[in-house]
Structures are given as structure tokens and as C-alpha cells.
Amino acid sequence: MSAHPSQQGASAPSNILERVRQCAASVTRYPLDILTGEAQLEDELGIDSVKLAEIAAVVGREFNLPPDRLPRGGKAPTLGAIAGLVTQVLGESRAAPVPVAVAPSTPAGVSPPMPVAPTAPVSAPVRTGLEMGARADAGVELESRVRAVFARVTRYPEDLLTLHADLEDELGIDSVKQAEVMAVLMKELGLSEGPKPAGRLRTMAAICEAARALLPSAAPVASAPVSRSVHVVAAPLPSRLDLPFVGKVALVTGSGKGIGKVIATRLARAGATVVVNSFHSREDGEKTARDIVEAGGKALHLWGSVANEEHLERMFSTLGEKLGGLDLLVCNASNGLIGPFDRISPRDWDKAFRTCITGTYECAMRARPLMAARGGGAIVTMSTSMSQRYMHDLGCQGVVKAGVESLTRYLAAELAPDGIRANCVSAGPVHGDLLGMFPDAPERVARWEAATPGGRLCTADDVADVTELLLGPKTQRVNGAIWVVDAGLSGTVDGLLPAPRPS
Secondary structure (H helix, E strand, O other): OOOOHHHHHHHOOHHHHHHHHHHHHHHHOOOHHHOOOOOOOOOOOOOOHHHHHHHHHHHHHHHOOOHHHOOOHHHOOOHHHHHHHHHHHHHHHHHOOOOOOOOOOOOOOOOOOOOOOOOOOOOOOOOOHHHHHHHHHHHHHHHHHHHHHHHHHHOOOHHHOOOOOOOOOOOOOOHHHHHHHHHHHHHHHOOOOOOOOOOOOOOHHHHHHHHHHHOOOOOOOOOOOOOOOOOOOOOOOOOOOOOOOOOOEEEEOOOOOHHHHHHHHHHHHOOOEEEEEEOOOHHHHHHHHHHHHHOOOEEEEEEOOOOOHHHHHHHHHHHHHHHOOOOEEEEOOOOOOOOOHHHOOHHHHHHHHHHHHHHHHHHHHHHHHHHHOOOOEEEEEEEEHHHOOOOOOOHHHHHHHHHHHHHHHHHHHHHHHHOEEEEEEEEOOEOOHHHHHOOOHHHHHHHHHHHOOOOOOEOHHHHHHHHHHHHOHHHOOOOOOEEEEOOOHHHOOOOOOOOOOOO
16 A cells, blocks of 8 residues: 555655755745755645646656656645655666567567557448558647647646646646636637537547547648747836825735736836735746836835745745835735636635635734834725626635625724725726636636626726725725726626526
8 A cells, every 4th residue: 555645755765855856946946945845835835736747847857757657646745745756666667577578489589570450340441551641640640739739728848748647636737727728729620619628538638539539530630830929028117297105115915917916016106115925926926026126116026825824924024124114015815716616625715715814814914013113004905896796617716705805894993093994906807817717718708798888897907096096095084995896797697697508
């Protein structure tokens, strides 16, 4: 009976664990002292599934492991577990004898004949060798195309994407990301409908087989389009006549990308010294801070998870030591499964609650003495306008964000004696990366826009407009308010429910 993944590191030689730690450091750029054998890679260190896949690939190359034996999925939650799996594979390869299969009738030194495929039934169509070769080539090309699309969408290294690896359990590619891959794949293959990544289609091999059945029998697989990277250059921060936040220090959690990044940039443009925080997207956070500084603003990046007490302690200590205090706090860091309600697991609830509720509370309470020492401050929390309405596939976030709105009202009352205001921005669907996480995203966006009065969804800048207003001097008497920013979508019914199923 094999050891539990969390215990396998104990049986791994120290030199293997050290090499695994070095592999992880080369991928994440984390200092070695936090890359311990026992730390949970995702929950404690914020290493997301993409980085985990990169680590697995680098470890595979370091130890020359076969692709189907790479450490991944639930079997590799810690570096110690990865080292244990590597030790196990290396031990098996040393112990296994090298099989030599020679047919009894084959003379020594003569290569055995290639195996002959069984004769086809009489009723089967007779295919020439050229036709069968073309079909084989097309099959290989299709498999290559499917792997390439998975690699492009997930950003996983291709050598990790073996055809028979379980997409969810072994590779950590959830149903939302699978749906995104399928949408891209259908478009590239010219399919009007395609296989759904659920049930029987748990591997890329199964997806290839299903896609092959949908392609015209004689139609070759089109060549992959040339992928052109789009480089977005950060625009300089335009000068403003009004700089309401000059001399203010602002912390924006979860601001490496998306709405958080836009808010952080806007506050810097308005004169604030901005602390950019990121956890899963460390590189994005560092780049956001760098872009602000290069554009003439003031910014500092602090890595850490708001759901981790040790990370918060370090973040706020550093903030106090380097910047002397805090005036503005935007609790933007968020977590919550986007997907079917009956697929929300206890772990999903726990992660969403710890990030959105506990993390927001802990940030606010640590900010309290820093703000009070400077005469007061302002806090803005982030919710969704679907916290009070129903939206298909938003059950986890919708429920937890309703708690954020209640927490905001309590913070407003509790912190008012210290001169601290707390308000909430309750945003609807916003154009950006998050919308792409919804299954059938293009159809949903079209439905939402059609149901929105005015026909347009909000942008991240729209959310930043209201956030900046609630933090600023023009809303000094606004406290405990929930400001809905969704262009009126939550006031309608159309577009919130799932699309009707065809009869």
C-alpha cells in the first residue's frame, strides 16, 4: 500500500527533495526558505495550477521521468510529495528488468517482422495503404492540434499534456477551463458543435476521438493559425489637475490584474502611493507596480494571500515599516468557483469564505490602527450585484459576496469611531478575463448585453470610477453603503437565468 501523498516526502532522500525545491524556485522565483517540503503549494504558497504544471515539467526534465509519470494533480500537493513520487519512479526504473522480446523463430541478428493487423471483415470497405496512411497522419495531426490548443489556453507545457492524463484529476484543468479550450478548438476545426468536456471526455484522447467523429471523413485538419502575441504597453499616467490622494497610502488586494490592477493604476494617477498585492499572479503584481512607477507614479508590490494569517502579518508589518501607515484599503482579492451549483465542494466553500470574508475582515482590522493613527481612512470592499439575485453558475461567489456586503455594514459601524468609512462596490459582469471563465461565455455575454438597459456591460474603468469616488473626499458622509455598478442588469430578469434548452 503506497504512502499518502503528504507523507511521501518523508521517505524521499534529502538530495532529491533539494533538487525538487530548486526546480520549484526556478519556476516561481520564490526564495528557497519558503519552499519547504511540507508547505501546501496551492493553499499556502499561492502556486496555481499553471505554475504547478510548469514545476512538474521541470522536475520531469531534471530526473528524466517519462511523461506519464510526471508528478501532478492531487498526488503532488507539496514539494515533499513530489520528491516522494520521484523517488518511487526512480526506484521502479532501477528495479525493473529490461524486457527483450524476440520471436522464437527469429534468427539472431535479424529484426523480427512488424506485427500484421487482423484482416478486415469482408463487409468493411477496402482502403489502400495511401488512404490509411493519410488517415493515420490526420489522426496524429489532430492530436497535435488538440494538445497545442490545450497548451495555448491553459499555458501548460506540452510535454505535460499527455493524451491519456485525466484532465481534472491529474492536470487540474477544471470544467470551466475545459469549456474555454473546447470553444477555441471548435473554432479552429470549423465545427458548429463539438464534444462537451464532461463525463466520458475526461482525457485529450477521448476529445480527439469525439472530434474526429464530427469531422468530414475526407476533410483534412486545417493547419493551425499563426498565434500572434498581443503586447499591451502600459499607458503613461496622464497628469491631473485634481490629485485628491496626494500623500495618501493605498493598499489594493488582488491587484496584479483585472479590476484590481485598474483600480491601483487609477489611485496612483490620483496621487496615492499604491501597495499592489498579488498572490496567485505574483509576476502580474510585480509588473503592475513596475508599470505604475515607470509611468511616474509611486507603487510597491507585496506578495501574499489575504486568506493566510502569516502572509497578512508580514504584509502589514512591511507596509507600516516602509510607508508609515495606511489611508485607503480596497479589498478586491476574491475566490469562488464559477460553475454548476451541484459541483461546489466543501473545499470550494472554504477557500471562497476564507478569501472573501475572513480575508476582508482581517485586512480591515489590521488596517484599523494604521488608519486611526493618521486621523481616519476609507475602505471599499468588492461584491457582485448577483449577491441578491440568481445567476447561473455564480452560486459560490454570489452567496459568499452577500456575506461581504453584510460584513461591510458591520465594519462601517464598528470602525466609525476611528474616523474610518467602509462601503461596498457591487459590480455586475465586467468585460475582462473573468467573463471568459463562464461556460459558453460568448453566448452569455451576448444575452447579458441584450438584457442590460442601454445594451452595454460595464468595464473595469466603470468600477474604478465608483471605487475612487467612495474613497475620496466627496463622499465623506457615505458610510455602510452598497453601490451597484452593473448598468442596470440586476434590475432585469432576462439574461440572468440559463438559456432555455432546445426542445
